[in-house]
Amino acid sequence: MGFAGRPLACRNASREELKAYCNILRERGKGAIEIAMTKQIGVMDDPELELLDFMLTESARPITFIAMFDRDDLSEAVRTSLRMAAPMIARGARPQTSPLPLTREINMRNPFSFAAFPSWKRVFEDKSKSAQAAVYGDPKFRNQFREELKRPAAFGNWERITVHEVKNPSLKKLEGQTVAEVAAAQGKDGVDAFLDLTLADDLDNEFTMTSFNNRVDRMAEILNNPAMLLGLGDGGAHLDMLCDSGYPTYMLGTWVREKKVLTLEEAVRRMTSDPADFFGIKDRGRLKPGLAADIVVFSEEEVSSAGRPERLYDLPGGAKRMVMRSQGIEYTLVNGAVTWENGKLTGAAAGKVLRS
Numbered sequence: 001m002g003f004a005g006r007p008l009a010c011r012n013a014s015r016e017e018l019k020a021y022c023n024i025l026r027e028r029g030k031g032a033i034e035i036a037m038t039k040q041i042g043v044m045d046d047p048e049l050e051l052l053d054f055m056l057t058e059s060a061r062p063i064t065f066i067a068m069f070d071r072d073d074l075s076e077a078v079r080t081s082l083r084m085a086a087p088m089i090a091r092g093a094r095p096q097t098s099p100l101p102l103t104r105e106i107n108m109r110n111p112f113s114f115a116a117f118p119s120w121k122r123v124f125e126d127k128s129k130s131a132q133a134a135v136y137g138d139p140k141f142r143n144q145f146r147e148e149l150k151r152p153a154a155f156g157n158w159e160r161i162t163v164h165e166v167k168n169p170s171l172k173k174l175e176g177q178t179v180a181e182v183a184a185a186q187g188k189d190g191v192d193a194f195l196d197l198t199l200a201d202d203l204d205n206e207f208t209m210t211s212f213n214n215r216v217d218r219m220a221e222i223l224n225n226p227a228m229l230l231g232l233g234d235g236g237a238h239l240d241m242l243c244d245s246g247y248p249t250y251m252l253g254t255w256v257r258e259k260k261v262l263t264l265e266e267a268v269r270r271m272t273s274d275p276a277d278f279f280g281i282k283d284r285g286r287l288k289p290g291l292a293a294d295i296v297v298f299s300e301e302e303v304s305s306a307g308r309p310e311r312l313y314d315l316p317g318g319a320k321r322m323v324m325r326s327q328g329i330e331y332t333l334v335n336g337a338v339t340w341e342n343g344k345l346t347g348a349a350a351g352k353v354l355r356s
Contacts (some may be wrong), residue, residue, distance in 0.1 A: 015054070017186065022059035030061075030356045031271040032279050034096075035064035039116075040109040041212060042074065044081035052088050058195050062278055064094040067213035069102060070219055078222060083304030089227050094278060097222055098232035099251040101214050104242040105164065105322070108132075108198045112238060130205055136195045136203075145160075146191050158190035160210050162198065166202040179207070188339055195281055207345065220261045229278060230270050239321045245303035252330070253304030280356035293336035302328030314326060 024306060025031040031056060037048050055063055065085075071077050089095070104355075109132065114120040122135045136143050147200050153214055158180040174197065183193035198205055213219055222228055222313075226259025232244060248271050255261040262270070265346060281351070283292050309322035333342035337350035 012033075019058050020057065022055050022061075025059045025061045030280055032061055032356065033059060033063040033067055035063065036067070036082075039061065040074075040077075041067055042069050042071050042077040042081060044085050049084055049088070052085065052093055055092060056088055056091050061091040064096045066096045066221065066232055068095040068097045068228065069214055070222060071212055072215055078218070082225070082227075094227060094229040094230055095225075096229040098213065098244055098247050099219075099223060099230060099255055100244060100247050101210055101322040102212040103208060103210045104243075105240070106209055106237070107241065108136075108159070108203045108205060108207075110240075112241060113211075115146060117148045119148055119240075133199060133203060136198055142195060146189075149191070157196070157211075161194070162208045162210075164206045164208045166201045168201045170239060171201055171205070187303050216259065219255075220259070223255060223261055229275060232273060240319070241322065243309040243322035243324045246309070246326065249298075249305035249326045249329065251301050252298070252300075255302070257303070263323065281354050284354070293333055295331070295333040296329060297333075299328040299330060304328055 022033070026031070035055070039048070044065075052063065052065060058192065068078050068081065078245075083091065087093065091254060109127065109129070111120065111123060119141055122141065123132055126132070127213060129257050133257060145174070151205055156323070159178050161179045163174045163177050163182065173283065179190050179194050179197075184196065186193055186196075188196070194207075223230075231247070251267055251271065251350060252264070256264050256267045273285035276282075283290075284294055285291075287295065304327045305324060307326045309324045311320055312323050313320050315321055333339055335350040335352070336346070337348040340345055340346065
């Protein structure tokens, strides 16, 4: 969703426009496509499957589609989607997921996490505080949201949302509690507890949402699927609410060392040569004479990530961004230059644009 609640331009791309992009890759015989394919996280329905088939045919190039997150509110969504997409996967499509549990911060002045719900479009049309407060207090808005939660697009469990920070001193006792706990204590449902708290704090409150990739058995199944591409970063598009850049150290610390879901060697391959091969980056992803010296030196016993970001207020105007700290990374080399050493950046800037 873009400015004033309008769809982003890419969401309105015609089939002819998509065909033109695909045909260019076909003509050049190189490149890959990455696309946010699903309208509901983890759900591939007939329109998405038809579009994937169309783009594979028109491009004749590999395509990776997102986001295949495990959902406990739609228990079989990923299994069903992968089964339905199997013919396209056999033709070069790669589903993509993240090894991280998806945790994001929810700012009620810019509640992007709820943008997939049609009822929330009103919140983005006029982003003045008074207009948003009027929407949050509107019984019609609340009732429409309740109906949509019966068929959740991206969220459906108030136990996954926690009161992170409030400004009103009288509400401080609620910090650290889930919305489900607040609702039970106040004798309300989740919608009313969530929005009443927001209004009581003059829309200055923040929540955290832990929404996907929480079931260990299903994540083990997903991560061991050889068709699954690991990654799913958004390039900083939502840097004030989430940071997925910690997925490699979380993978190595949690899924390899602690839970033993993958071997160390396979996990490293899945995060290095596998994506390099998929995107056609021929001089990266392996330790081999003649290839670029992109190297990470880490402690097998210490490498980890908490999976939860910390806040920094160092953007222009003191704006917030989320940062994920790594542990156990001794050195990072880019094109042979040491860029990370002893827990900090060295100042070297040896990167360059990579081309397929």
